[in-house]
Amino acid sequence: MSTVTILGAGVMGSSMCLPLRDRGHAxxxxxxxxxxxxxxxxxxxxxxxxxxxxxxxxxxxxxHTEFETALGSDTDLLxxxxxxxxxxxxxxxxxxxxxxxxxxxxxxxGMHPEADRxxxxxxxxxxxVKRRTGIALKIAAIGGPCIAGELAVRRHTGTVIxxxxxxxxxxxxxxxxxxxxxxxxxxxxIGVEICAAFxxxxxxxxxxAAGHLEKMAATENRAFNHNAAAIIFDQAIRELMVLSTAHxxxxxxxxxxPGAGDLYVTCQAGRNSRLGNNLGRGLTYQQTKDGxxxxxxxxxxxxxVTVAPTLRAMMNTGMLDSKALPLTSALLDALTNDAALNxxxxxxxxxx
Numbered sequence: 001m002s003t004v005t006i007l008g009a010g011v012m013g014s015s016m017c018l019p020l021r022d023r024g025h026a027x028x029x030x031x032x033x034x035x036x037x038x039x040x041x042x043x044x045x046x047x048x049x050x051x052x053x054x055x056x057x058x059x060x061x062x063x064h065t066e067f068e069t070a071l072g073s074d075t076d077l078l079x080x081x082x083x084x085x086x087x088x089x090x091x092x093x094x095x096x097x098x099x100x101x102x103x104x105x106x107x108x109x110g111m112h113p114e115a116d117r118x119x120x121x122x123x124x125x126x127x128x129v130k131r132r133t134g135i136a137l138k139i140a141a142i143g144g145p146c147i148a149g150e151l152a153v154r155r156h157t158g159t160v161i162x163x164x165x166x167x168x169x170x171x172x173x174x175x176x177x178x179x180x181x182x183x184x185x186x187x188x189x190i191g192v193e194i195c196a197a198f199x200x201x202x203x204x205x206x207x208x209a210a211g212h213l214e215k216m217a218a219t220e221n222r223a224f225n226h227n228a229a230a231i232i233f234d235q236a237i238r239e240l241m242v243l244s245t246a247h248x249x250x251x252x253x254x255x256x257x258p259g260a261g262d263l264y265v266t267c268q269a270g271r272n273s274r275l276g277n278n279l280g281r282g283l284t285y286q287q288t289k290d291g292x293x294x295x296x297x298x299x300x301x302x303x304x305v306t307v308a309p310t311l312r313a314m315m316n317t318g319m320l321d322s323k324a325l326p327l328t329s330a331l332l333d334a335l336t337n338d339a340a341l342n343x344x345x346x347x348x349x350x351x352x
Contacts, residue, residue: 001025002076002175007067007090009035011148012107013081014048014055018151019181021056028070029055030062032086039063051152068097077175078102080125084110084197084299087121094125095132104139105161105172109196110303113310116319118247120193122163138168141189143196144257145265151181158182160258162192186258191249195240195258200300202236203266205327207276208341214281228343229267235327235348236263242324246314272300279334279341286338304335323347 001024006013009031020027031039041047042061047054062070071078082090087108104125112124122139129137140163151157161176161183163169169185176183186192209229216225240254240263253259267273275298278288285301311332315322322329326347334341 004077005070005075006079008081009038011050015148015151017055017059019176022178027059030067030070033064053152078104080106091128106141111197113307120190143192145261154180156180160186162186162189188250188253190247191244191253192258194244199263199266200272203272204276204300206232206267207273208280211277211280238349271298284338285335308332308336
């Protein structure tokens with residue numbers, strides 16, 4: 001069996017302890033500088049306070065200052081479970097600590113903005129580590145619908161493991177697959193990663209429908225606003241296809257588990273949907289951040305703010321067709337200009 005070191009003790013990274021331990025792998029869970037309380041709990045009782053479960057026996061906790069000790073010379077796989085905001089921090093830790101190549105798999109959701117395109121975070125990490133240390137990392141990423149709380153209690157979960165090295169992706173599937181965790185491989189790194197990141201972004205717009213219902217006049221049959229959410233969901237999938245293909249990705253990732261599957265799960269609950277609810281009620285992004293969601297990290301919104309200059313530049317040069325991205329443009333406007341989220345119904349696609 002293998003030894004796996006997980007960097008990042010948040011809910012997603014920690015939930016991966018379940019299939020890893022159930023397959024017999026040794027697991028070392030290393031917190032970031034924000035995870036001290038979690039690691040203290042894991043060390044003392046084995047319990048993860050945010051997942052509200054006891055992690056499997058054999059998971060060993062380490063504080064971020066102990067990363068070098070945890071990595072040691074016997075780690076067979078390094079799993080990065082940090083947030084998108086922590087990627088540069090993680091790159092620094094890898095460059096300080098790695099003494100040779102170790103296979104890496106990332107569950108971080110986000111994109112790195114360049115001047116004229118977006119780069120997948122696994123490619124960004126590999127390029128930076130190679131530039132700064134000369135170490136060539138074999139790297140993969142996991143996308144698709146995976147609610148950490150469900151995985152942590154062994155509910156059926158299907159994911160996609162993507163890599164430029166399909167042999168690495170297959171070996172990771174072989175390491176992780178068990179009777180409730182069902183991974184499959186994909187060579188479409190950029191497509192899977194665009195879906196993984198932008199599903200959070202588009203979930204904001206789908207969440208708008210439920211919030212807007214509260215502003216609408218009550219009807220005698222107490223109708224909901226699910227039809228509106230479905231229209232927005234469909235448009236989001238269409239625009240994910242535009243973003244993916246413009247960067248060299250495939251449409252099959254968008255209509256499959258990484259895109260439609262993950263967007264469906266993300267729309268059920270969570271901070272991105274809650275932001276959308278508040279925008280639907282008429283609050284702006286800043287009003288929401290200052291009020292009902294003060295202190296919350298909303299990854300879809302942070303992604304939108306981060307990539308807005310790149311996406312707008314690509315639209316201005318024609319690399320992206322702005323007419324095909326009305327929902328994207330409306331979301332970017334709401335997030336970067338503190339404007340109301342006005343759903344551009346008339347601009348949505350009309351092709352079947």
